[in-house]
């Protein structure tokens with residue numbers, strides 16, 4: 448049986464001996480509903496049944512190390528050099544995280560040297576010769592007003608030995624990696640080389656993806672902004688569909704393996720009649736298939752609204768290999784479905800006015816909404832506290848509403864998926880009225 452308690456243990460560079468500049472703020476805060484003391488744990492399970500099923504004494508229940516400032520820290524701030532890198536696809540809030548890291552490090556810990564590496568891991572690899580950017584409060588002023596990342600990004604990992612060479616040359620003590628699962632795999636390799644070389648260098652991640660597919664992290668930053676932006680496409684398609692006889696609105700939204708964006712955007716509008724996601728397979732053809740159901744609905748009700756996640760229905764298409772991050776290159780299911788709907792209605796002699804919208808990158812290139820901005824700042828604060836306290840090979844996350852430290856190995860061990868037996872999908876079925884299965 449997997450020892451979850453061991454898997455949840457966060458690596459430390461060593462004992463914390465230095466008084467934190469933030470210790471005055473901490474005083475003697477006990478664990479409360481709003482704060483978790485550093486010696487406490489945030490339980491993995493949150494129901495009586497889940498806890499009881501463990502059948503172990505309460506002190507042996509698996510739990511996360513809480514995030515937050517420590518009274519004693521590992522790194523001497525005046526001698527600490529920090530690097531920040533953003534990797535992978537864009538995500539609303541990247542600039543908020545960069546700015547909050549820089550402000551917290553500078554204003555509260557008194558760190559004086561922060562490097563920004565350009566274009567993801569390429570910026571740490573000599574052959575790309577990307578200039579290193581100096582980051583200070585002035586350099587990051589107002590950047591949170593903009594989408595994208597001031598540091599630029601790229602897909603794909605680079606040789607971890609070359610990356611650690613670069614970090615050693617610049618005498619970097621802490622590397623913050625803001626990236627998705629592929630980038631975190633790279634971060635883990637960097638941390639492994641750091642350990643092999645016996646360096647005092649912390650690698651701390653801030654997990655990023657609009658797809659919300661990182662496990663043990665209730666919600667990734669940028670997800671809320673992205674699905675909020677996606678609702679505009681659904682609204683537009685719905686307006687179009689309701690204006691025409693037998694109007695069909697079809698919107699394809701990002702979501703490679705996980706249909707969270709499609710589910711949340713559809714629920715936010717509450718206008719979708721169908722949501723198709725990768726986690727719930729569906730038949731297109733046949734009497735119980737999606738196309739037949741859609742045609743009957745359009746004939747009965749005069750219109751329909753369909754939301755698909757881009758990773759849905761890939762079994763109907765042929766994959767085109769993998770991208771630089773190792774992700775399967777998806778085929779365009781939205782366009783395929785548009786064609787299949789048109790063919791199906793034509794074959795049945797039923798008029799259809801199909802309006803197709805794919806907002807694509809527009810949902811992830813925008814600045815973070817206020818809620819995500821707050822979340823980004825708080826994740827960045829937690830990341831700084833963890834790194835200054837010598838934690839490494841970990842990402843910051845939020846679990847049961849608490850900020851926690853998650854070992855990278857655990858964060859990349861699986862994928863967060865919409866559970867077809869869970870309450871989110873049930874809400875989607877309730878809101879859309881679609882059958883639980885198209886078979």
Ligand code: F6P
Nearest residue numbers: 536656657658701702703770811
């Ligand atoms: O992983 C996040 C994401 O936005 C996915 O939803 C999407 O499939 C992918 O990135 C596309 O990114 P790119 O075209 O930059 O590779």
